[in-house]
Each structure stands twice: as C-alpha cells, then as structure tokens.
Amino acid sequence: MNDLSTAINYERVCDQSLRKVEETAKPRSNLYTYFSLLLGSPHELVLESKIKFNDSILKGLPYTFEISDLIKEYSETEIIDLKRQYSALFEVGDEGPPAPIREDLFLSQPAKLREDLVRFYDYFGYTLNDEFQWQMDHLSIEIEFMHFLIFQELESNDNKLSFQLGQLDFSEKHLVNWIPDLSATINRLGSGDIYSKIVVELNNFLLIDNNWQKETINSIHKTGS
Numbered sequence: 001m002n003d004l005s006t007a008i009n010y011e012r013v014c015d016q017s018l019r020k021v022e023e024t025a026k027p028r029s030n031l032y033t034y035f036s037l038l039l040g041s042p043h044e045l046v047l048e049s050k051i052k053f054n055d056s057i058l059k060g061l062p063y064t065f066e067i068s069d070l071i072k073e074y075s076e077t078e079i080i081d082l083k084r085q086y087s088a089l090f091e092v093g094d095e096g097p098p099a100p101i102r103e104d105l106f107l108s109q110p111a112k113l114r115e116d117l118v119r120f121y122d123y124f125g126y127t128l129n130d131e132f133q134w135q136m137d138h139l140s141i142e143i144e145f146m147h148f149l150i151f152q153e154l155e156s157n158d159n160k161l162s163f164q165l166g167q168l169d170f171s172e173k174h175l176v177n178w179i180p181d182l183s184a185t186i187n188r189l190g191s192g193d194i195y196s197k198i199v200v201e202l203n204n205f206l207l208i209d210n211n212w213q214k215e216t217i218n219s220i221h222k223t224g225s
Contacts, residue, residue, distance in 0.1 A: 010219045014164045019216045020062070025154035027061040031205065032147040034067055038074055038198045039101065039140040042082040051075055063208050070201055077194050085193040089186070099185050099199075103137040103178055113137065120170055124149060124163070139182075142174055143202075168213045176210050179203050 037051050053071040074082075090101040100106040104113050117136050121128065126148050128136055135141065146167060153163035183203035186196045 009222055011222050012161075012165055012217055012219050014161055014217050016160075019164065020060075021154055021160065023060040024062045025150050027058045028209065029147045029150035029154070030057045031061070031065065031067065031209075032143050032150065034071065035198070035202050035205065036140045036143040036147060038071070039143065039195075039202070041140070042079060042086050062212055065205055065208060067201065067205075070197060074194055074198070082194070085191075085195050089189075089191065089193065089195050098189055099182060101139045101182075102135060103139070103142065103174060105137075106178055106182060117142075117174065120166070120174075121145065124152065124166055137174075139179075142170075146170065146175070164213075164217065168210070168217055171206065171210050171213065175206050179206055 034051065034053075051071050051074060053068050055068060058065075058067075077085075089099050090097050097105070104110075107113065114137060120126075121136065126145055128141065149163050149167045149170065153160050153167070156163060179199070180203055183200050186199050189196070
C-alpha cells in the first residue's frame, strides 16, 4: 500500500480516555503560556510585575515537568539585564543574530513557511494584533498559538478532535522541526544566560508534550474502505 492510499483509507482519532481533556488541558495550556511569556521580547512587554509561578495551576499535567526554578531565576533578573541578554542572543550580531528566535529567519526563510503559519492561524481563528503581524513566526507567538489551541480543545463541545489534531500538526511542523536545533545552537554558544536556559527547557518540554500527544492519537482504517 502506497502513502497516498494509506492517507485515503485511514483517519486519525483521539483516545479521549488517554487524553483526559478536563484534567490535562488547563495545566498544558498554562505551561505553554509560561513559556510564551518567558520568551516574549522584554523590549515590548510590560515586565514590571514579572511572572509569578503558582504550582497549583499545573495540577493534572499528564507528565512530570518542573518550571518553578526557571521562573524564579527569570523573575529575579533585572529588566535591564533581560533586555541586554535577549538582544545579544536573539537580535544582534555581526552576521545576524547568534540564535534567531523567529522560525523563518532561523531556517533561512524556507519557501511558504509564513503562508503555512497564516493558514494555521486563519483556520483556527487565531488573530494577531497589527503590531505582531510582521513577526507571526516569533517563537513566543507560536507557543501562544499552542496555548490557544489547547484552550479551544477544552472549551469546544463538538470540535475537540480538530483542535487536538491541530496541536500535533502545528507542533511537528512549526516547533519540534526547529527548536531542537535552536537549543543545540544555544548550547554551542555556551552563554549560560537566562534565555539560553529557557530555550533548553522549552525544547525538553516540547519533546515531552509532543510524544504525549502522539500517544493519544491513532490512525484507524476507515469503515468500508
């Protein structure tokens, strides 16, 4: 059987008994929110209040993951240092940023990448403010989109599967396709600053979450095919 006939004769389903949406969606979406905030540009965000961690909002997470120490270190870093470290790692360099935080730039602007992002965002009803349209491929925004999909999965009554498959597809096409390489690049740079630690931990989290998603989703033969 070739790949085309396989795609035609099989459909993907989610094992809701493993997914346990009512238990797992909120803590998963909260983790994505934390990482989106941690990787947002300190030049654009209001950081005076910093990020406060509450371990109770991760209750029900379907795997073990620790983020409290990372948030504590981030919150204890002066804003001026956050801005300096962010710019040095993600924005400036003699030959461009040492570690670009935008997917399009990190992957050397592959054809139709931004068009694919637009299709994902439009299909699922995710709207960016005008000031963020130009950087729709920014890592913080892509992670925020995952939070959005998980939240919609929880809220939806009759379209949960669409949001579940959307999470897996987006994660594989626009996160785990480049974040491991970004993490490896940062490890080679060896700066040891807070943003380096955040990306390394994000990579660990994405791989864990992606594997968990795949465990809950199966391909089954279509009846009558």
